[in-house]
Amino acid sequence: MKWTNATWIKPAVDTGDIAPVFGKSFTLSGEIREATLSLTALGVYEAELNGKRAGEFILAPGWTSYYSRLQYQEYDVTGLLEKDNALTVTVGKGWYRSRMPGWQGSKWQDGLRGNPSGLLARLTLTYQDGRQEIISTDESWKVSESRVRFSEIYDGEIYDAAFEPVLNGDVLVFEGPSDTLIPQQGEEIKEQERIAGARMFTTPKGETVIDFGQNITGYVEATLEGRVGEVLDLSFAEVMDKEGNFYTANYRSAKAQYHYTCTDGLQTYKPKLTFWGFRYIRVNQFPGGVEKAVPAQFTAIALHSDMRRTGFLSSSSPELNRLFDNIIWGQKGNFVDVPTDCPQRDERLGWTGDAQVFVRTACLNYDAEKFFAKWLADMAADQHEDGYVGHVIPDMLQNPHASAAWGDAAVICPWEVYRAYGNSSILENQFECMHKWVDHITAATTTPNLWTGGTHYGDWLGLDAPSGSYKGSSDETFIASAFYAHSTSLVIRAGKVLGLDVSSYEALYDRIVAAFRETWPAYKTQTECVLAAHFRLAPDCQAAADQLARMITDCGTKLQTGFVGTPYLLHVLSDYGYAELAYSLLLREKYPSWLYPVTKGATTIWEHWDGIMEDGDFWSADMNSYNHYAYGSVADWVYGVAAGITPVESAPGYARVRIAPVPDTRLDWLKASLNTRHGLVRSEWKKSDGMWRFEITTPVDAEIVIGGTLHQVTPGTYYFYHNF
Known part of the structure; x- marks a missing residue:
């Protein structure tokens, strides 16, 4: 979009880590009928008109594939206008100029971090007499350092309420992105639940800690009496260690700061341009001493994309109900404009593997059509010409090798969104991305009709992993070839919905299945049995399911699957006559199981079944998220098999x-x-x-x-x- 008269502006003097605040004053020349504010930024922004917030979108303009797509928003600000007006916009680093990702050398990290705090805005005033006045960003705007002294996605926010911005600094016009501007496509991120502090306690180390009783993604609002220069300083944690002390090692390098300098009197502060993943806060400093703090002064505010809740599960089992709640909280906490793996540590990336295993459950719990349509459009934008799809979207990592079951999100996610809502436009918009992914595998493999070569995650976090490995024992080429077949079958189904000729893919699919059966006449792991049966690749799927059931019972009725096998595990069991065994796994409380974390007090889904082990120790420090939604995909089995609700394929979207x-x-x-x-x-x-x-x-x-x-x-x- 070309914005008439509007130009990108930035501070003439770089403010460094301090978030700049841009401003424009103006006076109305008559009675207003309507006022619309359109804006976007290189970072995240908060806009105010006469001291009142414009809109409810937190962390606008959101997170997109910035090299190709930058959203702008429009707000009706008619009700905020006065005779004399002051429009201000504070711009923080957000995702755009963050130190994300933690991996060095990607074009995202090297190319965007050094960009300026850019702002593009246009206020359209329509008077009652029909006149229009447009106020756009240009050299007449002013800028200042803001009260936000530091703000970043991983490292939190430092705010000085006593600092008084003086809008007298000059701005420069520069050539910011224009051809990549798109209107708001995804759901807005908004404040959702407000959670009061449940209890305050002192740890064995003497730390003052407040427990909100629920692991969330969001921030803390504090209300307190203070004097100029006094400080409120908080730290965040998801869990306490086995001795009952505050634990932050699993945040890795994310500083997760919350540092507020007071002004005089009663005051309330909540961060403007960042968020945390947490259940607990530690009060490090408080006006008058930490002993003065009380839980009633702190409220946790959950953030997530503003999706409508559609699915509800409950049962006679309190433990199962807690699991259902944990799945919901895990989805909310990780659906913050992008389906992230986790919301707390120095990662928070849109991992494609996590998204594809959870997409069916996501579309049952919430109306996620708009959410996924936006993210999948970013995937199409980031797809390479040869069909490569990255491990994360937006593709900040630029990994040189695609991975099976991760890149397959390009096919699985659009199909599941279509299945859930019956809107073929998602297939129309994504079909090129879908078939190009299959074409990429066909061109990249070292063995025709299988997927060999390359580097894959395998059955990530499979419990049958060799010592020292994060990957399960399933053959990586088996997994890759199974997903090659599955994605090809979905391209065929999608193409037929769209009335396209997919005969070449039908022939390819037949060749893949034949090659697969010849190459793997036997299966050695639970996940291999699961994929062979669920994707209908085994010459005798019942035999594969029978073997799976034996393997589960022979090891003590335990699952040993990872990210790849677990989502389909219960489906294979119930599809082939082992529903009772599927329930045994679902209802199991000992490690490993869905309910084991519940017995350890989990309020979200964990990255590892034993993130907290039986003896209270932690699985690891470097990769141990307690809000990692992928294993919550089990809910689609509860909806679709235990309760039995499924759409008829010929009538998607539950038309029948x-x-x-x-x-x-x-x-x-x-x-x-x-x-x-x-x-x-x-x-x-x-x-x-x-x-x-x-x-x-x-x-x-x-x-x-x-x-x-x-x-x-x-x-x-x-x-x-x-x-x-």
Whole structure:
């Protein structure tokens, strides 16, 4: 977009780590009908008109593939206008000019960090008499150092409330990005839940700590009495160590500062341009001494992309319900404009592998269509000409080798979004990216019809990993070739939805399956069994599932899968007659299991099943996030198998629905509901007088399967009974 008259401006004198505040004063020349503020920045901004915030978008303009796409926002500011007006915009480093990523040498790190604190803004005033006045960024604007003395995504914020900005500094016009400007595409990041401090305690080391009772992504608002120069200083943590002391080693190099210098009197502060991942805060300094602090002075504010909650799960098991809650909190905490792996340490990147394993669950829990459409557009923008897709999107790492099950997000995510919402535009927009990914594998492999060569993550964090390795024992080329087949099959299905000729991919798929079966007639790990059965690559999928069941029971009814195998594990078991064993894994409380972290007090999903081990020690310090949503993908099995709610493939988006619940006597009841584009679907079952009682509501024509009997029904609520 070309902005008439608006030009990029920056401080004439670089403010360094201090966030600049840009300003423009103006006087109205009549009665206003409408006022629209359009703006974007190289960093993140907070705009105020006459001291009142414009809009609710936190960390605007958001995080996109900045070399190709920079969002701008528009705000209705009519109600903020006065006769004489002052417009100010504070610009922090944000993602754009952050020290992200932690890996050296990428074009992102080297190319963007040195850019200026740029601002582009246009205020359009429409008077009642029809006149228009446009106030745009140009040389007439002024700039000053702001109260934000430092702000960065990893390292937090330093704020001096006693500092008085004086807008008398000059700005320079410069050639900022213009051809890459796009209107706001994703969901805005907004403040969500507010959580009061649950308790304050003193650790064995004498530290003053406040527990909010929930691991969140966001920031802390503090209200206190202070005098000029007094300081509030906080540190953040997700967990306490085994001795009960404050633990921050897993934040790695992220400083996560919260340093506030007071003005006089009663004051309230919450950060403007950054966020943290945390459950606990340590009060390092407080006006009058840390002993003066009380929990009521601190409120944790959760941030996430403003998605509508659509899916709800509950059961007779308190532990399972806590898991369901943890999955929701894990999604919220990591869906902050980009589906990040974690929100706390010096990473917070849009890992494609995590996104593809969780996308189905994400679209059940929330209306995530708009969220993923924006992120997938960034993926298409970052895709290389040869079809390569990076390990993270935006692709800040620029890893020289693509990885199976990570790059496959290019195909899996659009398909799952289409499946969830029935809107073929996501396939239209992404189909080139989808088929180019498969074409990349075809061109890059060293063995025709398989995917060999290259460097892969394998079954990341598989529990059968050799000593000293993060990768499970599954054959990496087996995994890569399995996903090659799977992505090819989805390109075929997507192409047919769009009415395209996909005969070449159908022939390719047949060749991949034949080569796969010839190369791997036997499977040696749980994950290999899972992929062979779930992707229908085994010549006898039932035999593969039987082997999987034996392997699980032979090792004590434990999963040994990692990032690649775990999302499909329970599906394979229930699809091939082992639903009871699937429930045994779901309900298991000992390590390794979904419920083990619950027994250790988890309030989000962990990166490692044993992030806190049985003896209270930590799995590691360098890679041990306690808010890592990927393993929360198990919720799609609960929705789709335990409660039995799935869309009919010929009618995506739940235009028709299949409901085939699979109860288990170890639970007294289970409830699931899903707000679809066509209305509310509910599936509930419970024990009643020695039988199962099913209550099912559908807003559309549905196939209901109870005890193996198919019922074709029209919209309504239905009750069924069946023996245990």
